[in-house]
Amino acid sequence: MISAEVQMFDESPCRFLPGDAGWPTENDWSRLNRTIGGRLIRGTPLAQTCYSPTVDADRDTCVQIREEWVSGEIYYEDPVNVMSPYWLNNSCSPYLEPNPSCTLGNLAVYAINVDGPETVAAGLKFAREKNIRLSIKNTGHDYIGRSNGKGSLGLWTHNLKNLTFFNYSGPHYTGPAAKVGAGVQFFDAYKLAAAAGYRLVGGYCPSVGAIGWTSGAGHGPLAASYGMGADNVLEFEVVTADGRHTTASPTQNSDLYWALSGGGAGTYAVVLSLTTKAHRDGNTAGATLSFVNTNPATYWAGVATFQKHLLTFNTIPGFATSWGLDNQAFSLNVATLPDRSQADIEAALKPFIEDLQKLNISLASYSTSLHPSFYDHYQAYTFPPEIYATNSSLGGRLIPPSTIQNNLTGLIDVFRQIATDADFPRNRISAISINVTHDRVGNRPDSNAVLPAWREALYTLNVGIGFDADAPISELQAVQAKVNAWQALFTPLTPGGGGYMNEATYDDPTWKEDYFGVNYNKLLAIKKKYDPKFTLWQHTSVGADAYWEPDADGRLCRVR
Numbered sequence: 001m002i003s004a005e006v007q008m009f010d011e012s013p014c015r016f017l018p019g020d021a022g023w024p025t026e027n028d029w030s031r032l033n034r035t036i037g038g039r040l041i042r043g044t045p046l047a048q049t050c051y052s053p054t055v056d057a058d059r060d061t062c063v064q065i066r067e068e069w070v071s072g073e074i075y076y077e078d079p080v081n082v083m084s085p086y087w088l089n090n091s092c093s094p095y096l097e098p099n100p101s102c103t104l105g106n107l108a109v110y111a112i113n114v115d116g117p118e119t120v121a122a123g124l125k126f127a128r129e130k131n132i133r134l135s136i137k138n139t140g141h142d143y144i145g146r147s148n149g150k151g152s153l154g155l156w157t158h159n160l161k162n163l164t165f166f167n168y169s170g171p172h173y174t175g176p177a178a179k180v181g182a183g184v185q186f187f188d189a190y191k192l193a194a195a196a197g198y199r200l201v202g203g204y205c206p207s208v209g210a211i212g213w214t215s216g217a218g219h220g221p222l223a224a225s226y227g228m229g230a231d232n233v234l235e236f237e238v239v240t241a242d243g244r245h246t247t248a249s250p251t252q253n254s255d256l257y258w259a260l261s262g263g264g265a266g267t268y269a270v271v272l273s274l275t276t277k278a279h280r281d282g283n284t285a286g287a288t289l290s291f292v293n294t295n296p297a298t299y300w301a302g303v304a305t306f307q308k309h310l311l312t313f314n315t316i317p318g319f320a321t322s323w324g325l326d327n328q329a330f331s332l333n334v335a336t337l338p339d340r341s342q343a344d345i346e347a348a349l350k351p352f353i354e355d356l357q358k359l360n361i362s363l364a365s366y367s368t369s370l371h372p373s374f375y376d377h378y379q380a381y382t383f384p385p386e387i388y389a390t391n392s393s394l395g396g397r398l399i400p401p402s403t404i405q406n407n408l409t410g411l412i413d414v415f416r417q418i419a420t421d422a423d424f425p426r427n428r429i430s431a432i433s434i435n436v437t438h439d440r441v442g443n444r445p446d447s448n449a450v451l452p453a454w455r456e457a458l459y460t461l462n463v464g465i466g467f468d469a470d471a472p473i474s475e476l477q478a479v480q481a482k483v484n485a486w487q488a489l490f491t492p493l494t495p496g497g498g499g500y501m502n503e504a505t506y507d508d509p510t511w512k513e514d515y516f517g518v519n520y521n522k523l524l525a526i527k528k529k530y531d532p533k534f535t536l537w538q539h540t541s542v543g544a545d546a547y548w549e550p551d552a553d554g555r556l557c558r559v560r
Helices: 004-010 026-035 046-051 059-068 117-130 186-195 210-215 254-260 296-313 342-358 374-381 401-419 452-456 473-489 511-515 517-530
Strands: 040-042 110-113 133-137 152-156 163-169 174-181 233-239 245-248 270-277 284-292 320-325 329-338 365-371 392-399 427-433 459-466 548-550 556-558
Touching (some): 026 040, 026 117, 117 133, 117 152, 117 233, 296 401, 329 342, 342 365, 392 401, 511 517
Parallel strands (some): 133 152
Antiparallel strands (some): 163 174, 174 270, 233 245, 233 270, 392 459
């Protein structure tokens, strides 16, 4: 039976914010805290000590926060703060004191330190009954505002760290598998997998969490060998919006499994863990090279040559590349070739290097390697987590082979336009090239909700701009606008394409087509089935414009 209070709030036009007459009382929060065993945490801006009345006493802490402000760890170890200056919104910046204003801004007011399905169910029930927004955060490694929410109760899943390996048996797969808790990050997952003699498909960035990455499709250095994250997941352990603890798999709640496998995270249900395929480990060949811009015409010809060779690289089973460029240099950050020899990766790169020599381009660096495990290879080529700065804005586009085959000149012109933009010199173009076609991966076109454009892509491209840690909000807005403008330049070059939702812009005007494509209507129907009151709401997620929309104050109100 639904209480009169809940029924009234179901009809409320807006979610409550702090200061509203309907906002939960301190007694309400205390009762929730007792219900969940004392796991409720009050949201606090990281830089609050910089605004303390005893600021001199807290000076050392404030200085330390400034030093760590653009690194990831202070964000993923905090229950409400997120890795996005744009969404932190300078509401409490360590660089703006002695400005007296330090507020939560877009962050959760309280967060539950989730330890299992009961605490999640209690949080969902409280948010629903008290008519407040709900948010979900693991690491906060998200640039489009999906892991924060103004006036929200947060579900902090970061401490669900269990990872176990076992033999899985099901109608669609039998073999080694791993059950991965929602709080597991790839620097732990890769290490533990190697110790057990396995590889797991995961991301390039070591601090990314497994659940959000997988549900967004999930690309990485092993995707060219085994498919994307969503292609490897066998089942999800979830709590649905009505508080039900259940499993989503190809044989149980199969529609929910399909949606969670590439249709976006934090939208259809709260995921506690996933079970994914584990792959036997072995030798992994690697390479890196670079060349610098000493002559613009020659340099861009070299970049175009690399684009042509990507067409060949993507025919080599397992071959994956991470590369980037600006107006100073091109870098093949890492090429990965599992279960092959050092001679094999040298042979794969040799024609490209010879073509560079024909252009009189000398390599600034070049090396190859062979490591006994994927984890050893990953450690050798990947930056440590603290190097992945948060002070940047990203946009992107999936680039199909047809763009290189039919309009390479147009593509290079756009690269050059971005790289030489004098107004935003701290720009960077980067990409991950992997072959994840259905033929390569070995699954059906309708097996999951991964954006179909991924199956035709040569690579996923990012455009990004860095900025100072103390940049004012006006500069952040200008950076975001420029990233949007650059991203739009690739649209006419990639008709019918799309983008990677985990490395995207929150205000893409065609986000439904770009991030979900033809899957959108089916995903929306699943969303309405499992979360009919849209308790779970995020920017650019399925149903984001169907039930709620943020007003000028950031309050969620019913779509009119």
